[in-house]
Amino acid sequence: MQLTVLGCYAATPRTLTNPTSQVLEINNHIILIDCGEGTQVELRRHKIKFSRINHIFISHLHGDHFFGLPGFISTMRLLGREKELHVYGPKGIKEAITLLLKLGDSWTNYPLLFHELSSKASELVFEDSKISVATIPLDHRIYTNGYLFEEKIGKRKLNIKAATEYGIDKAYYQNIKNGKDVTLDNGEVIVNSKVTFDPPKPKSYAFCSDTVYDESLAEKIKDVDVLYHESTFLESELELATKTKHATAMQAAKVARDANVKTLVLGHYSTRYKSIELFKEEASTIFPNVLLANDGKTFNF
Amino acid sequence: MQLTVLGCYAATPRTLTNPTSQVLEINNHIILIDCGEGTQVELRRHKIKFSRINHIFISHLHGDHFFGLPGFISTMRLLGREKELHVYGPKGIKEAITLLLKLGDSWTNYPLLFHELSSKASELVFEDSKISVATIPLDHRIYTNGYLFEEKIGKRKLNIKAATEYGIDKAYYQNIKNGKDVTLDNGEVIVNSKVTFDPPKPKSYAFCSDTVYDESLAEKIKDVDVLYHESTFLESELELATKTKHATAMQAAKVARDANVKTLVLGHYSTRYKSIELFKEEASTIFPNVLLANDGKTFNF
Numbered sequence: 001m002q003l004t005v006l007g008c009y010a011a012t013p014r015t016l017t018n019p020t021s022q023v024l025e026i027n028n029h030i031i032l033i034d035c036g037e038g039t040q041v042e043l044r045r046h047k048i049k050f051s052r053i054n055h056i057f058i059s060h061l062h063g064d065h066f067f068g069l070p071g072f073i074s075t076m077r078l079l080g081r082e083k084e085l086h087v088y089g090p091k092g093i094k095e096a097i098t099l100l101l102k103l104g105d106s107w108t109n110y111p112l113l114f115h116e117l118s119s120k121a122s123e124l125v126f127e128d129s130k131i132s133v134a135t136i137p138l139d140h141r142i143y144t145n146g147y148l149f150e151e152k153i154g155k156r157k158l159n160i161k162a163a164t165e166y167g168i169d170k171a172y173y174q175n176i177k178n179g180k181d182v183t184l185d186n187g188e189v190i191v192n193s194k195v196t197f198d199p200p201k202p203k204s205y206a207f208c209s210d211t212v213y214d215e216s217l218a219e220k221i222k223d224v225d226v227l228y229h230e231s232t233f234l235e236s237e238l239e240l241a242t243k244t245k246h247a248t249a250m251q252a253a254k255v256a257r258d259a260n261v262k263t264l265v266l267g268h269y270s271t272r273y274k275s276i277e278l279f280k281e282e283a284s285t286i287f288p289n290v291l292l293a294n295d296g297k298t299f300n301f
Numbered sequence: 302m303q304l305t306v307l308g309c310y311a312a313t314p315r316t317l318t319n320p321t322s323q324v325l326e327i328n329n330h331i332i333l334i335d336c337g338e339g340t341q342v343e344l345r346r347h348k349i350k351f352s353r354i355n356h357i358f359i360s361h362l363h364g365d366h367f368f369g370l371p372g373f374i375s376t377m378r379l380l381g382r383e384k385e386l387h388v389y390g391p392k393g394i395k396e397a398i399t400l401l402l403k404l405g406d407s408w409t410n411y412p413l414l415f416h417e418l419s420s421k422a423s424e425l426v427f428e429d430s431k432i433s434v435a436t437i438p439l440d441h442r443i444y445t446n447g448y449l450f451e452e453k454i455g456k457r458k459l460n461i462k463a464a465t466e467y468g469i470d471k472a473y474y475q476n477i478k479n480g481k482d483v484t485l486d487n488g489e490v491i492v493n494s495k496v497t498f499d500p501p502k503p504k505s506y507a508f509c510s511d512t513v514y515d516e517s518l519a520e521k522i523k524d525v526d527v528l529y530h531e532s533t534f535l536e537s538e539l540e541l542a543t544k545t546k547h548a549t550a551m552q553a554a555k556v557a558r559d560a561n562v563k564t565l566v567l568g569h570y571s572t573r574y575k576s577i578e579l580f581k582e583e584a585s586t587i588f589p590n591v592l593l594a595n596d597g598k599t600f601n602f
Binding site for chain 1: 312313314315316338339341342345346362363364368369371372375376379391393394396397400401404405406407442443
């Protein structure tokens with residue numbers, strides 16, 4: 001699982017900081033999460049092929065999380081895209097994009113499919129043989145969802161060494177890969193697990209931005225491998241955080257601790273602070289494994 | 302008159318090229334012309350104060366000319382703007398911006414005034430004591446206007462040396478500045494022009510993008526000082542230019558020549574060409590004074 005942070009700063013794009021957008025590579029899916037202004041340029045900068053992105057998940061309709069989407073969708077048309085593009089986001093996103101394209105008389109020539117969200121309960125919004133994606137309802141100033149991305153358990157892999165030792169003929173290998181046991185000529189049954197490796201443990205990633213501190217969030221993302229939780233502010237601005245329905249680094253750490261996540265990634269920083277290291281220092285006082293998102297940074301999990 | 306080109310490339314924003322946006326400083330007005338994605342970051346990069354911009358003129362509603370506008374308008378709110386912002390652009394622009402802000406529950410806290418255009422004839426859309434702005438109807442794939450910015454003739458300036466030589470008392474200086482003649486104690490009348498300098502010749506700027514080659518355009522922009530005319534293509538792509546309702550560098554030069562402009566600035570280049578110098582070479586074959594716009598370039602006229 002690989003996470004590339006295209007932008008992780010709050011409010012407005014600046015010369016050195018981008019608004020929220022991330023690319024998550026998970027089980028061969030390339031997923032775009034949020035799409036602030038400038039996202040398409042950051043994708044180019046990181047040489048991520050637009051054509052590999054088939055699913056876009058938008059958390060909420062504040063500009064710093066979706067004003068790059070109309071341009072991205074338009075560029076896909078100019079690049080000659082033909083395959084489906086799925087956009088998941090709050091109700092209203094379809095009307096907005098449709099209106100902008102209509103005004104430019106430039107509707108897409110590829111199928112653009114909107115999956116509009118309005119439920120306040122978690123929903124499974126995408127699933128295939130490789131991953132599932134569910135919403136994580138968040139409490140922000142407007143209707144907002146985080147997203148929980150989970151790998152499906154993969155197939156067991158053939159252990160050629162073990163199979164050879166048991167004297168199993170290669171003709172049976174496909175059966176073994178398909179999970180079957182093998183009966184030897186002498187009648188002995190070799191159970192599948194003896195000639196296969198366990199599949200890699202499925203990974204999970206929870207994207208939670210933007211949100212006020214919410215104690216109940218931990219329950220919804222229990223035991224995830226990686227939690228990206230917004231930390232717009234430090235505890236010194238707790239009152240402002242609460243008022244604007246954002247969280248502090250300390251609060252993000254509390255969620256990570258209570259949810260028993262493996263790794264916490266902080267982001268969505270206000271640009272008022274001198275160094276983002278301050279966020280890590282604060283969060284690390286109560287949760288050990290804290291990473292700092294930053295524009296252009298790639299994490300491998 | 303100063304023109305700062307924030308972006309002058311066609312189609313989509315890229316790592317090294319920006320879509321259309323310009324800042325025109327004319328007679329103490331700071332005007333934003335078009336607002337492709339990324340414009341607000343380019344404004345920051347060039348240290349142009351957002352608060353000094355009170356008028357935005359949008360040519361047409363293709364994304365590369367206005368997808369940066371929602372973000373710019375939102376940022377103005379975050380920066381605490383209080384004074385009016387006037388946006389001129391095709392009918393529909395108000396609905397688009399209003400919808401985007403409404404979805405984010407983030408209406409501006411400053412007066413945002415739209416001046417929607419739908420006439421196919423030239424209209425005077427702004428005028429004060431310093432400048433006037435009129436539309437230049439263009440022929441593109443969707444409803445499009447160029448804009449003609451013209452300085453008003455300024456006041457004559459006091460020529461202190463001449464006034465002293467005539468022995469005029471300082472008490473009369475304000476009258477002279479106001480255009481009055483002066484009667485000396487001996488009854489001699491000193492006409493105003495003898496003790497004043499001519500005001501600077503008023504400058505004019507015509508922004509024409511996007512447009513197909515239109516012979517009749519020259520008549521509408523006769524004798525302007527500076528013409529910015531799109532040249533998406535070279536003559537080798539004349540057919541494509543005509544089909545997509547864009548112009549070639551040669552065609553831009555024809556308009557400049559027929560309109561008897563002083564300076565032609567080329568821009569809105571397709572990124573298919575190796576060097577933008579090719580545009581200048583082509584245009585220079587029939588018009589002498591050709592400048593090339595480029596992102597970040599500032600021209601003083």
